[in-house]
Amino acid sequence: MSAVDSKTGAGVGGAVAEGTPLVRLRGVEKVYERGAAPVRVLERLDLDVARGEFLALMGPSGSGKSTLLNLIGGLDRPTRGAVIVGGVRVDRLDETQLAAWRARHVGFVFQFYNLLPALSAARNVELPLLLTSLSRAERRRRVETALRIVGLAHRLRHHPGQLSGGEQQRVGIARAIVTDPTLLMCDEPTGDLDRQSAEAVLDLLQSLCRRHGKTIIMVTHDPHASARADRTVYLYKGRVVEELPA
Amino acid sequence: MKYLVLVMAGLWRRKLRTALTLFSVLVAFVLFAYLSAIRVGLGQGVDVAGADRMFVWHAVSLAQPLPVSYLDRIRRIPGVKLVIHQSWFGGVYQDPKNFFAQMPVEPEPFLQMYPEYLLPEEQKEAWLRTRTGAIVGRRTAERFGFKIGDRIPLQTGIWMKEDGSTTWEFDIVGIFDGAKPGTDLTPMFFRYDYFDETRGVGKGLVGWYVVRVEDPSLAPAVARAIEREFANSSAEVKAESEKAFLQSWAKQIGDIGLILTAILSAVFFTILLVAGNTMAQSVRERTAELGVLKAMGFTHGQVLGLVLAESCLLSGTGCVLGLALGWLATAGGDPTGGALPVFYFPGKDMAAGLGLGLLLGLASGALPAWQAMRLRVAEALRRH
Numbered sequence A: 001m002s003a004v005d006s007k008t009g010a011g012v013g014g015a016v017a018e019g020t021p022l023v024r025l026r027g028v029e030k031v032y033e034r035g036a037a038p039v040r041v042l043e044r045l046d047l048d049v050a051r052g053e054f055l056a057l058m059g060p061s062g063s064g065k066s067t068l069l070n071l072i073g074g075l076d077r078p079t080r081g082a083v084i085v086g087g088v089r090v091d092r093l094d095e096t097q098l099a100a101w102r103a104r105h106v107g108f109v110f111q112f113y114n115l116l117p118a119l120s121a122a123r124n125v126e127l128p129l130l131l132t133s134l135s136r137a138e139r140r141r142r143v144e145t146a147l148r149i150v151g152l153a154h155r156l157r158h159h160p161g162q163l164s165g166g167e168q169q170r171v172g173i174a175r176a177i178v179t180d181p182t183l184l185m186c187d188e189p190t191g192d193l194d195r196q197s198a199e200a201v202l203d204l205l206q207s208l209c210r211r212h213g214k215t216i217i218m219v220t221h222d223p224h225a226s227a228r229a230d231r232t233v234y235l236y237k238g239r240v241v242e243e244l245p246a
Numbered sequence B: 001m002k003y004l005v006l007v008m009a010g011l012w013r014r015k016l017r018t019a020l021t022l023f024s025v026l027v028a029f030v031l032f033a034y035l036s037a038i039r040v041g042l043g044q045g046v047d048v049a050g051a052d053r054m055f056v057w058h059a060v061s062l063a064q065p066l067p068v069s070y071l072d073r074i075r076r077i078p079g080v081k082l083v084i085h086q087s088w089f090g091g092v093y094q095d096p097k098n099f100f101a102q103m104p105v106e107p108e109p110f111l112q113m114y115p116e117y118l119l120p121e122e123q124k125e126a127w128l129r130t131r132t133g134a135i136v137g138r139r140t141a142e143r144f145g146f147k148i149g150d151r152i153p154l155q156t157g158i159w160m161k162e163d164g165s166t167t168w169e170f171d172i173v174g175i176f177d178g179a180k181p182g183t184d185l186t187p188m189f190f191r192y193d194y195f196d197e198t199r200g201v202g203k204g205l206v207g208w209y210v211v212r213v214e215d216p217s218l219a220p221a222v223a224r225a226i227e228r229e230f231a232n233s234s235a236e237v238k239a240e241s242e243k244a245f246l247q248s249w250a251k252q253i254g255d256i257g258l259i260l261t262a263i264l265s266a267v268f269f270t271i272l273l274v275a276g277n278t279m280a281q282s283v284r285e286r287t288a289e290l291g292v293l294k295a296m297g298f299t300h301g302q303v304l305g306l307v308l309a310e311s312c313l314l315s316g317t318g319c320v321l322g323l324a325l326g327w328l329a330t331a332g333g334d335p336t337g338g339a340l341p342v343f344y345f346p347g348k349d350m351a352a353g354l355g356l357g358l359l360l361g362l363a364s365g366a367l368p369a370w371q372a373m374r375l376r377v378a379e380a381l382r383r384h
């Protein structure tokens, strides 16, 4: 971890001047080599996301939203271009450095929650903390805090199978924020939820942004969801646009 | 240690499948323990045979007796440190099914020859005092409930007494234990002087001689000298080391050992496939979960370790439980009631079993772990 820390300088939340965007993408291209025919998904894409912004990312299916999210979150690397988060050239980190960087700075929320079914809510939320050197007691304290923030402090011992979809997603969010990352990446977090549960999750994301200063990038197909964001951008023909052409 | 909960979560995901796999591994290791004990029984004594001891038989057949006068002649041959004689009594206690060996010997030199038979000093003295005294191995004593002071009758079809009776009575004066786990604790030994005076036939004849040489490296030369000593006499002899004798006996049933090994190999190969399949399925089902772990910051190496730990925990638990059960099952001793007087699960096989368990864990987890390690996060999360 120390190697990465020295590379990231003071980290995402550190010495980068106020006003510079937290996330900066410049000339990003992503080409998937599938068989003989390469699939060009992103082309010379530029995007800035301000610190503390709640950004919604929309676009037709297959337009590359998840691909873009993966590049920003350090799950994948662009074919060309620069991905800079908090001053760090994420695209230049190697696999091990990326893993450590993600552990420290990014939380992920997925459409299908992806909780481990054999573990209680508290154990699920604790998982990212296993990678830290925190004591057992300290891990426990943080897990409780995270679950309290998502309003599930009373469901600590419940297993995913005993929770509703909306509750599972809130556990998923607690897991994403338990390490106190700066950046929260959500890929269709309400995609599998009914209206009411979706609203609860969106309330939660909004308050994480407003009250806890998280920078959130949320992929969604749902206009209700994007309406909650500070700003909505669209992926169109491999680029980010502020409005979809009619 | 904090990752243990994660390892358990992987195994706990499909409780029934994990339990069934665990059970198969367990059964394999019970079998392993049991067959090990049988193999020990078949190779009986070879491991504990004294390298400096040898047998002297009638050259024609083991069943032909030798004159007791050979004792002094053998003793005089250079390189011979100690010599004793033994004979086959072949008595029956109550029922022919109750087989155990009995042999007339001369107590003092006999106990010198076999230091692996542990007999308390006062019992030895009692034996020297009691002409009809006999000592018996712990295993046989326990089997029939013999106690010191008991008088036990043996029927014999070979050794009619001078008075025409075929019932011999012996006073149990000692019960011996073994210095090593492989020591045969089933035979009974009684006094040759009582035997020779009381028997009506074959007086002055003994079954065979046991010779201790001064130096094991001299054994072949001493054996040849003994054979030469009695060449061209009415009873020529054949001398061979105890180890060689037991080995040639064991070789006759050695093929059974080979078959046992083949069976075990087949069993373990099957178990490897069973455990490997369990792990492969488990990893395949958890593609997204493993992807999530990697997204959180778990490294490829950590995920590899996680899957390997799972498979090792699964095989290891089955192995330890199986060996423990196998040990319990063999602790009762000979299950055949006499055919395998030495029957136990040896410590070195136990260690080999534990090693095998670890190997099984690593081998069954290797491929799935490697696949889990290579899993790319972005792709793992796409598959839904």
Ligand SMILES: Nc1ncnc2c1ncn2[C@@H]1O[C@H](COP(=O)(O)OP(=O)(O)OP(=O)(O)O)[C@@H](O)[C@H]1O
Residues within 6 Å of the ligand: A032, A033, A034, A039, A041, A059, A060, A061, A062, A063, A064, A065, A066, A067, A068, B379, B382
């Ligand atoms: N690993 C891959 N190999 C090959 N092609 C890929 C891979 N990942 C994504 N693609 C292709 O890239 C394009 C963009 O995929 P992506 O998942 O980013 O779209 P999306 O906007 O998230 O779609 P959806 O709304 O359906 O989730 C698709 O055409 C997809 O088939």
Ligand SMILES: [Mg+2]
Residues within 6 Å of the ligand: A065, A066, A067, A187
């Ligand atoms: Mg997508």
